[in-house]
Amino acid sequence: MTPPTTLPIALLAAATLTGPAAAEAGRTWLAAADLERLLPKQFPLLPLAVQALEQAHPDHPWLPRLRGVHRRAWYANQLMLGAADKLTQALVAAGIPIMLADALPLALTVYTDRLRPIGALALIVPADLAEEACRVLADQGWQGVAPTTAAPCGSVIWATSRRFRSAGGQFADLHWHAAAFWPSGEMDAAAWGRARPITLAGRPVLALSAADQLARSCRTAILPGPAALIALADVAALLMERTDPEVDWPTVIELAAHGHIERSLLAALECLEDGLGIAAPPDVLARLRMTPVSPFEAREGPIAVPSDAAASHRQALRLAYAQYRRTAAARGLAPQPGDFLTFLQYRWGLASRREIPRRIAARFAQITRCGP
Numbered sequence: 001m002t003p004p005t006t007l008p009i010a011l012l013a014a015a016t017l018t019g020p021a022a023a024e025a026g027r028t029w030l031a032a033a034d035l036e037r038l039l040p041k042q043f044p045l046l047p048l049a050v051q052a053l054e055q056a057h058p059d060h061p062w063l064p065r066l067r068g069v070h071r072r073a074w075y076a077n078q079l080m081l082g083a084a085d086k087l088t089q090a091l092v093a094a095g096i097p098i099m100l101a102d103a104l105p106l107a108l109t110v111y112t113d114r115l116r117p118i119g120a121l122a123l124i125v126p127a128d129l130a131e132e133a134c135r136v137l138a139d140q141g142w143q144g145v146a147p148t149t150a151a152p153c154g155s156v157i158w159a160t161s162r163r164f165r166s167a168g169g170q171f172a173d174l175h176w177h178a179a180a181f182w183p184s185g186e187m188d189a190a191a192w193g194r195a196r197p198i199t200l201a202g203r204p205v206l207a208l209s210a211a212d213q214l215a216r217s218c219r220t221a222i223l224p225g226p227a228a229l230i231a232l233a234d235v236a237a238l239l240m241e242r243t244d245p246e247v248d249w250p251t252v253i254e255l256a257a258h259g260h261i262e263r264s265l266l267a268a269l270e271c272l273e274d275g276l277g278i279a280a281p282p283d284v285l286a287r288l289r290m291t292p293v294s295p296f297e298a299r300e301g302p303i304a305v306p307s308d309a310a311a312s313h314r315q316a317l318r319l320a321y322a323q324y325r326r327t328a329a330a331r332g333l334a335p336q337p338g339d340f341l342t343f344l345q346y347r348w349g350l351a352s353r354r355e356i357p358r359r360i361a362a363r364f365a366q367i368t369r370c371g372p
Contacts, residue, residue: 007033008042008229008306009275014056015048015114016236017276026056035062041306044230047073047115073117077107080118083170085201087140091125094136098206099124099195101175101216102234105207108198110237117230120163120171124208127188130154130176134162137174141167157331158324158343178212181219181323182259184330194251211251214238218268219261222303223319229306235268236278249284260294260326263303271305296326320344 011033013025030053047070054063084104091098101124107116125133130153134144142164153162154176160183161175177183178191194209208216217238220231238247256262266288272278273285299322301315324343328335 006275006306008039009271011042011045011049012229012232012236012306013276014052015045016233016240016278017052021277022052023055026052029053030057030060030062035065040226041229043069044117044119044226045233046070047117048111048233051114070115073115077115077118079168080104080121080170081201083166083168083172084121085203087121087123087137087142087172088200088205089203090136090140091123091133094132096125096129096133096136097192098133099178099192100198100200100205100207101178101213103230104200105198106213106234106237108200109207110234110241116233116237120173122173122175124175124178124191125154126192127154127176127185130174133174134164137164137172142172145171156346157333158327158339159346160327178208179216179255179259181261181264181326182330183327187255187258187330194248209248209251210238210241210246211248211255214247215252215255215259215261215265218265221268221271222264222305224315232268232271232306236272236276239272239278239280249281253284253287256288257291260296262288262291263293263297266291267303267305296322296329299325320347323347 007029010025010029014022014029016022017025026049029049046066050066050070053060053066057063081104084100088098088100100122102120102122103116103118104121107118123133134153145163145165153159153174160177160180161173164172164174166172177188179187191208191212194212195206196209197204198207199205207213214235217231217234221228221235241247252265256265266285269280269285269288273280279285299318301318320343321340324340325335327343328339333339
């Protein structure tokens with residue numbers, strides 16, 4: 001394998017690969033990184049990479065601090081597992097179906113011998129039971145993170161999730177759509193039908209299928225933000241998993257086509273193949289490379305995986321507008337400028353449109369000239 005050429009990819013390789021390749025990537029990262037100026041998106045990879053970094057440089061002066069990061073992540077995970085068990089039991093007792101997604105189910109399944117920080121708990125519930133789920137969370141001591149709108153969860157077509165915080169400082173994201181990139185009832189029903197059972201604290205609970213999770217993680221990996229690199233690590237872990245849950249690639253292709261994320265999927269998979277030598281099936285990559293760019297993805301602009309820089313105001317607005325168009329199309333709505341401002345209102349948790357800065361509205365006028 002060609003040695004990683006960027007620090008984020010070097011740390012990603014140390015976090016996901018094994019043996020000499022992981023150690024070599026660890027040496028590359030330790031030789032050039034600055035722990036005091038580490039990019040936020042690299043922090044979640046540190047607990048996963050500690051083993052490779054120890055092999056790369058057993059006497060490196062950073063190792064005591066990195067081991068401390070590992071211990072804190074392990075402790076935080078134990079607290080989150082306990083909180084998740086209590087919360088899922090409360091939701092089930094209230095008759096609310098739930099699926100787990102993202103960090104927690106992956107930490108319990110594909111990350112068998114490495115510590116995947118859980119961070120926020122991701123819960124998916126049916127849209128018509130989302131508000132009832134909110135009440136269950138409140139009864140369990142979880143409060144909505146301000147600012148938040150007064151609209152009931154699940155009732156607003158422009159919102160797909162709401163964040164909650166426990167008294168102990170843990171976060172939970174309540175989702176009422178399985179795929180935020182294309183929030184439709186059809187995709188939700190299919191995801192619920194594919195849900196797989198996992199075990200949490202000795203009790204069975206449903207989680208997203210490997211195919212749904214891979215599509216979701218690939219989409220997260222190509223968007224600017226602190227979750228991009230750890231999402232790439234999740235994709236790598238799913239690709240390297242050879243037993244249960246093995247990825248159902250026809251379903252992944254179907255998800256990508258239905259949700260218009262073929263380019264997102266291809267960019268994440270090519271990044272792992274080029275940077276880490278972890279490859280998806282050749283026929284999958286060939287099919288994705290032949291697929292024309294969706295107009296929804298064309299709106300989002302160029303993709304850089306991984307992107308070290310945070311999105312500019314214009315890029316952030318472009319992505320927001322593209323997601324608005326996705327949401328409208330998924331719900332069968334014709335786009336309207338006023339609806340986009342309402343979308344921003346709910347996306348940012350604002351009480352009214354008046355809180356949306358005027359400069360955002362002005363830049364929206366520029367972006368909407370780009371065509372359908």
